[in-house]
Amino acid sequence: MNKLLASFGIFAILGFYSCAQKKQISYTERAWVTADSIRKLIKAPEFKKKDFKITDYGAGTDSTVLVTEAFAKAIKACHENGGGRVIVPKGTFLTGAIHLKSNVNLHLEDDAKIKFSRDTKDFLPLVFTRWEGMELMNYSPLIYAYEQENIAITGNGILDGNANNEYWWPWKAKEEYGWKEGMNDQRADNKLLFEQNKQQIDPRKRIYGEGHYLRPAFIQPYLCNNVLISDVKIINAPMWNLNPVLCENVTIANVKIITHGPNNDGCDPESCKNVLIKDCYFDTGDDCIAIKSGRNEDGRRIAKPAENHIIENCEMKDGHGGVVIGSEISGGAKNIFAQNLKMDSPELDRVLRIKTSSLRGGIIENVYLRNIEVGTYKEAAVRCNMFYEAPGDFMPTIRNVVVENMNVKKGGKYGVLVDAYEESPVENLMLINCTIEGVEVPVKANHTKNMVFKNVLINGKKVDTTTDK
Template sequence: MKVIRNLLIAAILPFSLLAGCGENQKKQEQTDDRAWEVADSIRTLIVEPSFAKKDFVITDYGASSDSTKLSTTAINQAIEACHLDGGGRVIIPKGTFLTGAIHLKSNVNLHLEDDAKLLFSRNTEDYKPLVKTRWEGMECMNYSPLIYAYGQENIAITGKGILDGNANSEHWWPWKAKKEYGWTEGMDSQLAAVKKLTQEVKDGVSVEDRVHGDGYFLRPPFIQPYNSSNILIADVKIINAPFWNINPVLCENVTVRNVSVVTHGPNNDGCNPESSKNVLITDCYFDTGDDCIAIKSGRNEDGRSIGRPAENHIIENCEMKDGHGGIVIGSEISGGAKNIFAQNLKMDSPELDRILRIKTSSLRGGVIENIYMRNVEVGTYKEAAVLVDMFYENPGDFMPTVRNITVENLNVKKGGKFGILINAYEESPAENLKIINSTIEGVDVPIQANFTKGMQFDNVLINGKMISEADIQSSSDAEFEKF
């Protein structure tokens, strides 16, 4: 493994150096040519964990398929026994098992057999004690994620069963304080807690003293391995999440394979790798109430102080339906993002807002660079095929950088409002955005951009017209305020 890692470093070092030389067009072209070779090198580092051939069936520890009776203790006892015995599979057999928080341990594969379902409790008491978690990129003590691991290695969730978060417009979702999710005037919500936590982060309050939980209404993520490594999530179907679905935080060597995420609640992002390195998301299906895949690296002070970028991600052979964006970077991106590769994707929904979306602000800061997308087939979308937005939230003192983005072989049958939409700072333009061999049909505005540097179009047709830099439509800040 060390030899492979050294080879990767040798491959990426010149790649990174070249990517920083935006003034030299020849070097930038060389960088683009080598990009997918770097992706192949990254792929060699992402190895699925393996497990001992021993099974621990939760019914042997007292779990009941009577879905009115909690099986939390039995499931966690089976996990502990498996872990202490050197690892193996913890089996969820056919049936529906009601549970609270499940905490994975090293060398344990939580395996759902066919027709098995884990139905998660709606009682907040079943997600205590509070644990160290990230909530929208901010560290705090909060309710446990539904499935959680901290400081573990070689862990998995596999099998063709169902993970049901049991959230709806009467449970969990109203905490968002949106009427379309069941909230009404006078109901409790997360708004005060989000404001409080944001201030605690700004003030540098220790994580142990950022205590939330009862009375704060911060919904827990569904699956959150934290500070862990060698992770596999495969074949399961995930529905009805309270909040984000798959959210590895500060993790390394993560594979998400053949997973189906279908959930339309608030902030129901499909997969959010956060400040994680060497991540593969492949052969997955996303139909979500928010971004399908959103790559993140921490919000504001937490993202900058920890300083762990999202790095070396490969996304391929996935299908996206509803969502705010198909492939998204941000907005909690203060630690930066680099070396992100997405290929062989299908997207199609009038409720899919964007294909590639980069969202940040001068409140976030950070460097987003070396983003490569190719071979994307799109039926329709709502807003923009490619969106770079540096004004996603209120301004601050940390100017973001967005550079070196290449989109190749993007084919859209029926676009939305915009083809390409860029809203950047004059002092920090979007640099080296390249669209190559792509066709976008049926958009209202082919290209709208304010501040760019080195933007290129090579064999790009929008609404049947070959596009050049001369076709860019400049825009005022007022025009951008709508998006």
């Protein structure tokens, strides 16, 4: 398996230098054989058949009474007895932060809802976490786990972050999310954390929480192995929804995310290895799926890429991008596969979006999409941007990106949009068997190397060529 992945980049280079149809088909088929090999490495955790119901640990039926302690007691008992399921029965249960432990499956029964407190004190004490790719001590994510293994969140219930234009969202400092002049917001903290990251202050001495305004993620397993999140519906997130960090063997399946607050990304696996995201629905206020690996100095110091991700059979509605890589991508990303996706919304900005900058650096390579059905989008079907944030001294790399069998009924402004450095062109960008209708500008690209279109129709005209710019 390691030999197969190590030779992956060699296959890419050889494939792109050949214009023979037979070799190109062989190249793309070879890539998806690698995806099948990765899939075999990803196994959902299993749990003991023993249940621990939160109502047996002090949770009552009054949805206005905080039951954080009942969750903690049930999880502790489950963990100490070898694991199993912590059951959330039918009803609404108000809680502060929930911290999962090894071998615990937090299971929501039908018509169960976990509703999270709006009191920031209920997300203390501080925990070691990440905020937009930077490490710090901050409010706990709503559901959090640190250095645990075999953990899950399952069932057909609802997770309600309880955020809106009065709680959490105004911290973004935008009027459309309830902020007004004179209110506290995240801008000063964001700037301070950015400087602490730049100076590489010990992350455990970057103290936030009370008196600060950096919103927590909804669900964040951190340095965990064997993670499963399935079937739940997630609404009203303070910030990012699903944000596994430095995790390995992650399965996210049949999850439905509907939330339109600021930075309400659907799923942000960050510096994770072996990730499967399947059969999910995303209708979000930011990127639907955004693959990340740390911001700037923290990302380069930890140097853990996003690696071996498979995304399939998902549906995307509103969002800044359907499948996104970046912008917190300083650790790099490789071997990213997405297939059998449906996207359709005039509020969906892009289908595939790769965003980075020379402040970030990092290598993004071996990205493969196929079988993508798109009703409409706003900006571009394929967007590669190396100028997402202010420039720095770490030249990014984007190479070996293939989009195959993508059909767009009504595109936005661009078909393909590339903005790269002359000294670091986007290399080996290929579109195969794609049809894009209704765009204003078919292709706008400034610096590319070996950009290939094979059997591509844009606005009914064939773009069957190899183009370097």
